[in-house]
Amino acid sequence: RPSLPRPESTRVFVVANQKGGVGKTTSTVNVAAALAQLGQRILVIDLDPQGNASTALGVEHHRGVASTYDALVDGVPLVEVVSTCPEVENLDVVPATIDLAGAEIELVSVVARESRLHKAIQGHPKVGSATEAGEDRYDYVFIDCPPSLGLLTLNALVAGAEMMIPIQAEYYALEGLGQLLETVEMVKAHLNPRLNVSTILLTMYDARTRLAAGVADEVRDHFGDQVIKTAIPRSVRVSEAPSYGQTVMTYDPGSPGALCYLEAARELATKGAPR
Numbered sequence: 614r615p616s617l618p619r620p621e622s623t624r625v626f627v628v629a630n631q632k633g634g635v636g637k638t639t640s641t642v643n644v645a646a647a648l649a650q651l652g653q654r655i656l657v658i659d660l661d662p663q664g665n666a667s668t669a670l671g672v673e674h675h676r677g678v679a680s681t682y683d684a685l686v687d688g689v690p691l692v693e694v695v696s697t698c699p700e701v702e703n704l705d706v707v708p709a710t711i712d713l714a715g716a717e718i719e720l721v722s723v724v725a726r727e728s729r730l731h732k733a734i735q736g737h738p739k740v741g742s743a744t745e746a747g748e749d750r751y752d753y754v755f756i757d758c759p760p761s762l763g764l765l766t767l768n769a770l771v772a773g774a775e776m777m778i779p780i781q782a783e784y785y786a787l788e789g790l791g792q793l794l795e796t797v798e799m800v801k802a803h804l805n806p807r808l809n810v811s812t813i814l815l816t817m818y819d820a821r822t823r824l825a826a827g828v829a830d831e832v833r834d835h836f837g838d839q840v841i842k843t844a845i846p847r848s849v850r851v852s853e854a855p856s857y858g859q860t861v862m863t864y865d866p867g868s869p870g871a872l873c874y875l876e877a878a879r880e881l882a883t884k885g886a887p888r
């Protein structure tokens with residue numbers, strides 16, 4: 614596969630939408646795997662106690678495995694809780710265990726509770742510019758958020774510079790988006806002025822329905838260039854892959870879902886890092 618030029622420094626993406634089931638995890642793992650296949654060095658941080666991203670990337674995440682919880686709550690250096698994805702080269706994962714469900718409450722009484730993840734990520738020796746972090750640096754970090762706007766997601770919004778919002782192309786797609794964007798504005802004003810909603814990804818797109826096309830048009834009218842041109846089609850292969858501990862990028866690389874994720878990943882990479 615032709616590879617992509619690497620970014621100058623690590624791009625940290627938050628994948629968030631407080632609505633569940635819109636394709637956050639599916640998009641995180643598949644875009645991450647696609648970029649890794651294109652020669653980029655990737656770290657996925659599973660920030661959802663359900664650990665779906667960990668499952669899809671084939672890494673263990675039972676209680677006792679070094680995980681996001683240890684980094685967030687106990688301040689264990691991120692580099693010590695990283696696992697390697699067995700299926701895809703150049704792809705590392707910080708798994709989430711069910712312990713993370715308690716973090717939302719445990720963090721409330723912790724110093725600088727909103728910036729724990731930011732500190733953890735910036736403290737990783739492979740995060741930063743070429744001069745800071747060398748040739749071994751991560752090109753992308755993706756944070757897969759839980760379906761809520763609590764302290765875990767807030768930590769992600771403080772830690773990231775770019776945000777990818779997956780939107781499911783269906784009737785209630787835009788409901789709740791206002792609240793999400795208000796939260797982003799609040800974070801920008803008070804906690805992280807660098808945060809930029811750079812990327813909107815249409816997921817589970819069914820080209821046969823007028824409804825999906827209508828939703829896609831509405832999203833494009835509203836968000837313009839932020840919307841990735843390639844919509845991800847609804848595909849059984851995409852939804853089957855996690856039960857084999859795989860992304861669709863290795864499970865069925867020639868399927869429409871895999872090809873679209875590859876194209877979407879390429880777009881995301883070439884859109885470049887806003888400063």
Ligand code: ADP
Pocket residue numbers: 632633634635636637638639640665760816817818845846847848849851852853870
């Ligand atoms: P979220 O992380 O936002 O809760 P998921 O990524 O877990 O959403 O997706 C929700 C469900 O939809 C999962 O069962 C997933 O397998 C399925 N799904 C996601 N994207 C697709 C797709 N393109 N085609 C078919 N099923 C999909």
Ligand code: MG
Pocket residue numbers: 637638639661665758759
């Ligand atoms: Mg999820």
